[in-house]
Amino acid sequence: MLSNLASNQWKAISMQFSTVAHVPAILRESASFVACEAGETIFRVGDPVRRAMLVLSGEVRLIRRDPNGREVILQRSTGGFIAEASLDSRVYHCDALAAQTCTLLVFPAKAFLAALDEDVAFRRAWQSLLAREVRKLRSQCERLSLNSAADRILHYIQAEGNNGTLSLTQSKKAWAAELGLTHEALYRTLRRMQDEGALQVDGHQWCVCSK
Amino acid sequence: MLSNLASNQWKAISMQFSTVAHVPAILRESASFVACEAGETIFRVGDPVRRAMLVLSGEVRLIRRDPNGREVILQRSTGGFIAEASLDSRVYHCDALAAQTCTLLVFPAKAFLAALDEDVAFRRAWQSLLAREVRKLRSQCERLSLNSAADRILHYIQAEGNNGTLSLTQSKKAWAAELGLTHEALYRTLRRMQDEGALQVDGHQWCVCSK
DNA sequence: CGTACTTTTGAATCGCATCAAATCTGGTGG
DNA sequence: CCACCAGATTTGATGCGATTCAAAAGTACG
Numbered sequence: 001m002l003s004n005l006a007s008n009q010w011k012a013i014s015m016q017f018s019t020v021a022h023v024p025a026i027l028r029e030s031a032s033f034v035a036c037e038a039g040e041t042i043f044r045v046g047d048p049v050r051r052a053m054l055v056l057s058g059e060v061r062l063i064r065r066d067p068n069g070r071e072v073i074l075q076r077s078t079g080g081f082i083a084e085a086s087l088d089s090r091v092y093h094c095d096a097l098a099a100q101t102c103t104l105l106v107f108p109a110k111a112f113l114a115a116l117d118e119d120v121a122f123r124r125a126w127q128s129l130l131a132r133e134v135r136k137l138r139s140q141c142e143r144l145s146l147n148s149a150a151d152r153i154l155h156y157i158q159a160e161g162n163n164g165t166l167s168l169t170q171s172k173k174a175w176a177a178e179l180g181l182t183h184e185a186l187y188r189t190l191r192r193m194q195d196e197g198a199l200q201v202d203g204h205q206w207c208v209c210s211k
Numbered sequence: 212m213l214s215n216l217a218s219n220q221w222k223a224i225s226m227q228f229s230t231v232a233h234v235p236a237i238l239r240e241s242a243s244f245v246a247c248e249a250g251e252t253i254f255r256v257g258d259p260v261r262r263a264m265l266v267l268s269g270e271v272r273l274i275r276r277d278p279n280g281r282e283v284i285l286q287r288s289t290g291g292f293i294a295e296a297s298l299d300s301r302v303y304h305c306d307a308l309a310a311q312t313c314t315l316l317v318f319p320a321k322a323f324l325a326a327l328d329e330d331v332a333f334r335r336a337w338q339s340l341l342a343r344e345v346r347k348l349r350s351q352c353e354r355l356s357l358n359s360a361a362d363r364i365l366h367y368i369q370a371e372g373n374n375g376t377l378s379l380t381q382s383k384k385a386w387a388a389e390l391g392l393t394h395e396a397l398y399r400t401l402r403r404m405q406d407e408g409a410l411q412v413d414g415h416q417w418c419v420c421s422k
Numbered sequence: 423c424g425t426a427c428t429t430t431t432g433a434a435t436c437g438c439a440t441c442a443a444a445t446c447t448g449g450t451g452g
Numbered sequence: 453c454c455a456c457c458a459g460a461t462t463t464g465a466t467g468c469g470a471t472t473c474a475a476a477a478g479t480a481c482g
Contacts, residue, residue, distance in 0.1 A: 089342070093346065130338070134348065137351075148469080188431085384460060
């Protein structure tokens, strides 16, 4: 864990995450790296919120368990801030798990909030991040309201892909969970859609065929 | 339509909507009321975002239509801001319909954004509003991922009600849409749960019975 | 090379969607 | 005040599609 980051590191990270480009100098000084092993718990429900966190590499999942013990993925991040909405909460309302070995960029929550008050550009970037998140979640709710597996798949490719083509960055099993389907249903529906010519596959690229 | 609001009106509105209490004086001066009739379209997909809007009375629904023409409710508001996340967008990405006769409090978008830059308390209130919205949407995604009607109903009552009791402010048909169910499925499941003693009903009050 | 996990296919079951129709409700106008 | 209408509510019958349980094959990793 480093308590200080070199300026070229900031440049590289800022290239990848536009919000980071707006992090003011004072806040940068209090940033540090954290490494997590696959399977590690990053925080749990009820833990006090002390840090703002950004996934640099690997994958983090925010999950909650339903009464039957099945886990529901609330957020899945392979890059970018996690639990943004918890920053103004006292405690977390979900668990965070490292799905793979991860590196995180962390900021003390207090300093982060103070910087939001001080720096206009940073504040704007943060607000636009939250707004994007709201739109993305509304889109996900819209998708989960569709009751056929095929419709959810098409909706996902349209919403998360580029111009009808999706580059899948996760296992199909994880994708199924995000779509609110069992993995069996996803496998079968993808197969059927390929057979019917509604989808084309090329490696990890999934492409909608408009007839 | 009034172009200026009396100070006692502000007090009344601020009592009901805490975010409004933080609206700075300059922004207040540019606020006005708008009345909408039931069924009226407030804005459409693609319309430029010119105003921030708050529902004072009546009901507004943000909807999108799926390829089959069925409408999906993205947000339903009987009080409070609507389309908060669109404020930093150029155009709207959904339709807004007045489900009943409504009165809205509207602000020019430009002045609203400027006030967010100027006033710290207002900005904090707004950011916390967005964060609450994110949490609420995550909760809805969690609920829509449950595949039994009974589980969704219980989840809704726990999440949206107080301590296991929900006061229903909408028709059961609208509730069904919010739960991602057909109204028939909701009616039947509610009936079954009452018969089984899992739910108690008293007028519009729905109460979960822990056995 | 073995272990853990994902991917894939099969068969049976169940719950929700769908279509249909009757009843109830609130609001409107004669 | 009553007739009427649109919408919500409710019940019924049917079929489909996703879940569930099961098992086999493929894949990554130490």
